[in-house]
Amino acid sequence: MPQQTYDVVIVGGGHNGLTAAAYLSRAGLSVLLLERSGHLGGASVSAEAFPGMGARLSRYSYLVSLLPRQIIDDLGLRITLRRRRYSSYTPQPGTERGLLIDHGDPQATRASFEGLGAGADIEGWDRLYARTSRLAQALWPTVTGPLPRRRDVDALVGDSSITRDFLERPLGEVIETSVADDLVRGVVLTDGLISTYASAHDVDLQQNVCFLYHVIGGGTGDWDVPVGGMGAVSGALEEAAHRGGAQLCTDSEVTSLGDGSVTWRNAAGDESSAAARQVLWAAAPGVLDRVMGNEPEQRAEGAQVKVNLLLSRLPRLRDATVPSDAAFGGTFHINETYTQLETAYRAALSGALPQPVPAEIYCHSITDPSILSPQLQESGAHTLTVFALQTPDRLLDGADLDTARTTYERAVLDSLSSVLAEPVEDVVLTMPDGRPCIETKTTRDLQDALAMPGGNIFHGPLSWPFAEDDEALTGAAARWGVTSAYDGVLLAGAGSRRGGGVSGLGGYHAARAILEARAD
Ligand SMILES: Cc1cc2nc3c(=O)[nH]c(=O)nc-3n(C[C@H](O)[C@H](O)[C@H](O)COP(=O)(O)OP(=O)(O)OC[C@H]3O[C@@H](n4cnc5c(N)ncnc54)[C@H](O)[C@@H]3O)c2cc1C
Structure with a gap:
């Protein structure tokens, strides 16, 4: 039987895969989404974790800060995020x-x-968060656009002491020069250690990158409660993808990719395949490496x-x-x-x-x-x-x-x-x-x-939400931060450049890259 051909095949039915499916199907592309497990949503789901008790918990992710209003509005998502x-x-x-x-x-x-x-730390605390607020107000509006350059970030923040302190020096230094109390310092540091194993003074600055994502969301750094639980967020995305006409298949684990063809297997072990003009990988990059027959370069x-x-x-x-x-x-x-x-x-x-x-x-x-x-x-x-x-x-x-x-x-x-x-x-x-x-x-x-x-809840180490000044950004995928190590495959999940957390940004950026490349 001849293979069916899709404009886009999306691998992974987490909230990012669903976001990409919604944008692309609404733009008129034929979209097939393949999800390995029996349900959609990935780490953004609600579940009756305790059968018979009557509570539907956000089983994995629980708070929302990084989902831009633009995605909610573009896709007409009926969700409520409540301030604590x-x-x-x-x-x-x-x-x-x-x-x-x-x-x-x-x-x-x-x-x-x-x-x-x-009491002596009140001033230092207020100043520290006034400075992160400057970062948030400068960086947050950039997340729905192509990757800014580091020099753009400097210009947008308008205070080189802020970018130097948060983007170049280990977080421990800025914490120790801002506040003195051990508990107050700890409260600040925790935002740098979410799923990130680090010391405050690590020179690779992974704790700084993690911290940054925890203070820029919505331009305020607030973490809000999704009413109805996290399943309500992925449920709204699923509905938007359905409305757009995307085909969403669960129990479909992708086992190989190549030459424009995608092969997947169901729980009974039956294989199917389809032709794809473009593949979006909305699962972890380490899984992509394995599917392509390679060992991941670094441990996630x-x-x-x-x-x-x-x-x-x-x-x-x-x-x-x-x-x-x-x-x-x-x-x-x-x-x-x-x-x-x-x-x-x-x-x-x-x-x-x-x-x-x-x-x-x-x-x-x-x-x-x-x-x-x-x-x-x-x-x-x-x-x-x-x-x-x-x-x-x-x-x-x-x-x-x-x-x-x-x-x-x-x-x-x-x-x-x-x-x-x-x-x-x-x-x-x-x-x-x-x-x-x-x-x-x-x-x-x-x-x-x-x-x-x-x-790793972000599918791998988080990356700065900007490109270095000398980085080559050739082509739409590079400009949107969604290139993978493999030709014909774009990253669309948490493992893309700005994709970590419940943000929809991985899927949104990949969709924008595809639509931009088609328009060229
Ligand atoms: C315990 C926990 C708590 C968290 N708390 C928060 C929080 O409060 N706030 C926040 O913003 N973020 C939080 N996160 C992080 C956030 O949930 C994730 O970064 C985000 O949900 C990732 O979304 P995604 O769509 O990119 O990937 P995922 O949600 O990981 O979805 C990827 C999907 O791909 C599927 N898949 C994998 N391999 C294949 C294959 N070969 N074929 C087909 N499908 C495949 C998987 O089954 C999965 O459904 C948390 C995560 C966890 C685990």
């Missing part, structure tokens, strides 16, 4: 105090700094443990001055002082799981109860998501995964309980079969479930 009332709460380990950063109340934030004995390594919990109520804090719904209403940092983050980095370097494991928590159901059944809402139940840092995938080399998962889960729960007035287990709900509502995902679990090599 509080920015963060960080208990001081071993004490009954903590730092509450309250968006809505600068006076309360000031009092919290002072209560911690860190995540550095987090993710634990989802369903609780009968919010736990009580050791710090009685802060209500639980305020502490859990923003990002709750546990054991993330600057010293603890560095100690954890060194422990992992020596091959040990950090103890206590630094982690941040987020409670979806405070800002958006709609993910809970009416009964759970009435009962006062809440979801918690814990995202632990400085736990690189290499720690699992040669380990028995089940044993390691149990050890990691214990470490995360102990870390959490260390800042509570009661063990967290006391408020964990149990499923009808008697198991506790706790779901733990190591980097290896993510690799298995999502084909994210090494559990």
Whole structure:
């Protein structure tokens, strides 16, 4: 039978693949999207993680900052992103105090700094974030255009001390010259360590790149709650791709590419193929290498443990001055002082799981109860998501995964309980079969479930969102930052130049590159 020919075949049905499918099909191209697993959305999905309980959690990714308004408007996505009332709460380990950063109340934030004995840092903190705000306002509008050059960024920011400090010097230097308190320094550093195993002073600046993506989103750096959970975001993208006429196939794992042909296999092992004028790779670049018969050049390594919990109520804090719904209403940092983050980095370097494991928590159901059944809402139940840092995938080399998962889960729960007035287990709900509502995902679990090599949530190390001044940017794919190592294949996922996180940018940039090249 002759192969069917498509203008574009997209490999990977995560939110980026869906974004590309929506843009390209709406532009009139014939589009086939192939997704290996049984459902669409990739790392942007909601799931009944605890069967029979009535809670649909954002199973992997949970907050949105990097999805541009332009993509929402272009594709007519019906989604609501809700601002959280509080920015963060960080208990001081071993004490009954903590730092509450309250968006809505600068006076309360000031009092919290002072209560911690860190009043002298208020000015440095404000200045640091005024400087990141300058970066955000300059860089954010560029993300929906072709890659800017570094010199463009300098001109847009208009203050070379800011670009030098954040783009050229290890993040640790700017933190240490801005604020003095160990806990305050730690709160800043955490944004540089999301799925990024690093020390504040690493000279490769991966922690700076990660930090940058965490402070520029929307021009404000706010991280908002997707109402209905992350599945609502990928669901809206799926609908847009459907409306455009894209053909979306699950249970279709691409096994080879070449000479304009794409071959995939279903769960029963049956193979199919199609001809493609253009292939977009919206899965991890490391998987592309393997499909092309090559070993990836560098190891893609995540550095987090993710634990989802369903609780009968919010736990009580050791710090009685802060209500639980305020502490859990923003990002709750546990054991993330600057010293603890560095100690954890060194422990992992020596091959040990950090103890206590630094982690941040987020409670979806405070800002958006709609993910809970009416009964759970009435009962006062809440979801918690814990995202632990400085736990690189290499720690699992040669380990028995089940044993390691149990050890990691214990470490995360102990870390959490260390800042509570009661063990967290006391408020964990149990499923009808008697198991506790706790779901733990190591980097290896993510690799298995999502084909994210090494559990790296960005598909590999993040890249600066600009090109160097002397970099050749020949052709539409290079200008949009979506070239791959292989002819005829463009990157369209998190592993593209500016694609990490829930942003749709990988898919959007690849679609723009294709449409631009066709117009030439
Ligand atoms: C635990 C966790 C927490 C996170 N938290 C956040 C957060 O709060 N906010 C945020 O912005 N980002 C977060 N992220 C990162 C963000 O979710 C990802 O960077 C983003 O979702 C990647 O989207 P994508 O579409 O590029 O790729 P993915 O979502 O990874 O989708 C790629 C798809 O390709 C499929 N695939 C792989 N190989 C093949 C093949 N051979 N053939 C066919 N299909 C294939 C996979 O099954 C997968 O569905 C988190 C990620 C994780 C894992």
